[in-house]
Amino acid sequence: MCGIALVLSGDQLVVAPSTAAAAATSGTRFPDEGEGVSVGELEEALRRRGPDSLGRHRLHLCADGTILGDGTGSDHGDGVGGGAGATELCFIGATLQLRGAEPVSQPLVAQSGNVLVYNGEIYGGIDIGKDQNDTQSLLSSLESCCSCGLRAVDSDEAYPCCETVGKSVPQVLSTIKGPWALIYWQADSKTLWFGRDAFGRRSLLVHWPTPDDSRFILSSVSPPSLSGNNSATEVTGLESGADPDISGCIKVSYWEELPCGIYNIHLKRLENTATCMEEGRVVEVRKHDWTDSSLHTLIRWERKSIVPTPSVPSSSSVDEDNQQLSPSFRNLRKVEDSTSIGLEKGDLPNCITQSVHRVLIALRESVMLRTNMNRLYEGDLNKLKDEELAPIAILFSGGLDSMILAALLDQCLDSKWTIDLLNVSFDGQLAPDRVSSLAGLKELQRISPLRRWRLVEIDTDLANLKGESEHVMSLIHPSNTYMDLNIGIALWLAAGGDGWVNGQDGHRYKYKSTSRVLLVGSGADEQCAGYGRHRTKYRVGGWVSLDAEMRLDVQRIWKRNMGRDDRCISDHGKEARFPFLDENVIKTLLEIPLWEIANLDEPAGKGDKKILREVAKLLGLQEASFLPKRAIQFGSRIARESNRKNFGSNRAANQASAGSVEVHKRNH
Known part of the structure; x- marks a missing residue:
């Protein structure tokens, strides 16, 4: 980052x-x-x-294009x-500095006079050695x-x-x-x-x-001023x-x-x-x-198979309890104890559909690419000689997406490292995300008992966050609604990793995560119909309407989510990585029929993000596979506290459509 x-x-x-x-x-x-x-x-x-x-590097050009000095x-x-x-x-x-054998300072200036400042990672397309x-x-x-x-x-x-x-x-x-x-x-x-x-x-x-201000300016983030x-x-x-x-x-x-x-x-x-x-x-x-045709396909986000045909119903099979299941997920109970994942198609039971298998492999490869530590980074970690050091952490709610990332990270990361699970709450142990994170920790310990898992409980009170809230307001800028601010504060606190850990001896101790790479589940809901509005669109307009809403979500994610989230997380000198938004993961999900991605005739916690729920089962995450969607502002209960503070009550906030209200238009 x-x-x-x-x-x-x-x-x-x-x-x-x-x-x-x-x-x-x-x-x-x-x-x-x-x-x-x-x-x-x-x-x-x-x-x-x-x-x-x-x-910093300056160039001065005359009007005729000659360089006066640099x-x-x-x-x-x-x-x-x-x-x-x-x-x-x-x-x-x-x-x-996370990648490369030697430290590199920016801007990079070539002998030719070319100048580059770059913020990103390259996982393909340009050859880069380890x-x-x-x-x-x-x-x-x-x-x-x-x-x-x-x-x-x-x-x-x-x-x-x-x-x-x-x-x-x-x-x-x-x-x-x-x-x-x-x-x-x-x-x-x-x-x-x-x-x-x-x-x-x-x-x-x-x-x-x-x-x-007549200047043209580009910047990763806005200064507070x-x-x-x-x-x-x-x-x-x-x-x-x-x-x-x-x-x-x-x-x-x-x-x-x-x-x-x-x-x-x-x-x-x-x-x-x-x-x-x-x-x-x-x-x-x-x-x-864009000149790459495959990239154009992803940007257009066009799925070939949207509406089930009479010969391929979206929900046609019956399991042992006579519950309706889509054809993609028959007989999965027979493999509920499959906690290890074969990388080859032949390693998997025949009852697992090709679609679930493909998504699982694509996600695993995505996590692997984003968690390989090169010589420089791993060398710095080893110098610290801390057997419980965690180089990679997960923004962790205990929900479906973060549980999948945790299970995959466990498979991709050397067993000598601890994995930090960062969970934020504005209501102590009572917040829904805290409850699910504790349950999720137990499930992860069950499927991978040899891994050292560390749940970092980040507890705070919105009333005590005056200076912090003002700082986050500068980070989310130009986003400026209460929803943006609530999400931004929750992400910023979680990324900071400053919380408490319950030790094995029952002693609770203060801990601040030093992980510089954070895995985040962004993009899963947009691509797999995880939002409530997706269910509404499906109810009103069927599969075509659902597909259109999902396409809209993916195509506007850059403006609604990604810039804001990147700025809040990276403010701690940490790098957010988004495995669900890997190009190959997006491509794989688009190639799968929509009725295998989700079946919104089924209830919440089952039909939404259905293909990811089956991936979770394949990973051995039986409990997590049935968890309903909760956005971070609701799961952490910051939205409730913000509504009470700024609108008097949740009811008043709902009447005012608080989420879309601009912060600067009220006394904040």
Whole structure:
């Protein structure tokens, strides 16, 4: 996990989604200097995400595209250097070192002048050795890229063909399997590239130029100074003719979630390529298509088999108790004691369907990829000589998703390591998630008695979290509803891992988890019909309506969930990894008929996320396989406490639709 940022500023330089749109800003005067966030504030916020190193690199460009100078810059001041007409690019990188044989500091600057700040992991698409660093390997791949991807920007100038020189930047980025956000300077073409993966698993915020701050800024997180005020600053006409994803972000607040995708800004020969305006020079931000066809399939999230045919009913078989079961899950009681998983198809009993088997294998591979510790990380752990050290933890409710992750992690992680199970409660031992986590711990101890499991009970009272709540409010920004804040606080506290553990001798002791990698169950509900609204859609519109709602959930998860969650978890210098959102897991689930994924004619705790419940049974998790869905804000009971504090009662909160109420509109 890293924190990355860029500040692009210049003498009367305006960055806009398109020149056609930017022409509409001719009546808006942009100041010469930014009046918003400072580079120092960005660095301080990013340092919490990447505590191992912090670096800065500045580039100064003349209007004709020549570089006046470059360097790390001073520790103070945010002004533009290089004289009149110069443009400055300030790259910032804070690193949490987890992969690679040697420590690596960002920004990475190549001999060619290319500059990269990267926040992500590469699990496929680019070859990376066990002891290699993701960022270095990616920079090496990007160094070989040609400028073919710029043809749409500069059609009057010829560029080398990528077939003879190398792939384009969009082609390289489209092949990456895994979460990422990056900012990359391609020196030979004077082009700035930036973006985030197709599911937005890593945060990247954007500040579009406004009358109050004319700079173009990208950052993993918002500093507190500019997240407290979420008021809109409009720039008239910017959305006209612009990219629809970008244009929707222009006039809401200082920071916005950057929509998933690959973007660039071409700064070569600004006097020719920039649209000249009385108030300044306008350069375009262009969005590029993903070039990998398999990735396009995942983004469209189209399932071939949605509605059961008469020959394939969604619920047609009967078990020993005459309970209706779908054809996918016949006779599973015969294997309820199957606690070990064969990696080959032949190792599994014939009664286990191919669909459940495929999902299980895909999830196991996903967890394995995300929990392999390379030489650097494991070496640092061994130096501590703590036999109970836990390098990887799980955000743990004891529910279906976290129990599956725990059981799979147990199979993937060397038995010498302890696994921390992080559980947060705002109602002590009475919160539903605390009750299920204690039951889940017992079930995990039953299926894997030799593993050291450590349940970390993180107890708190919302009334005592004034400063913490304000800090989390800055992290969730630009999200700003009570639901976002409640989820953010619960995630932030859980990721911190500061709680209590019940020892084997019955002694309860204070403990703070040092795990730097956290597994999180995000994406399971969206892909497997786990939300109550899915049941409602199915009841009203059948299978087609259910499929449409699930597709909507997956396609908007970047804006509703992932950026917010990434910022809250990583604020502790920890890295969230999402096995359910692995590309191959998504692909596998899409290839399975919808009626095998879920059967919402059956009750809650049985028909929702049905395929995952069968995976849980195959893992030996019999009790967890019947647990109903509970969102973290309800399972931890922070929503109840928040409703009482801010609305007087749960009833009043429900009447006010408290979850969607914006925090800054009330006295918080």
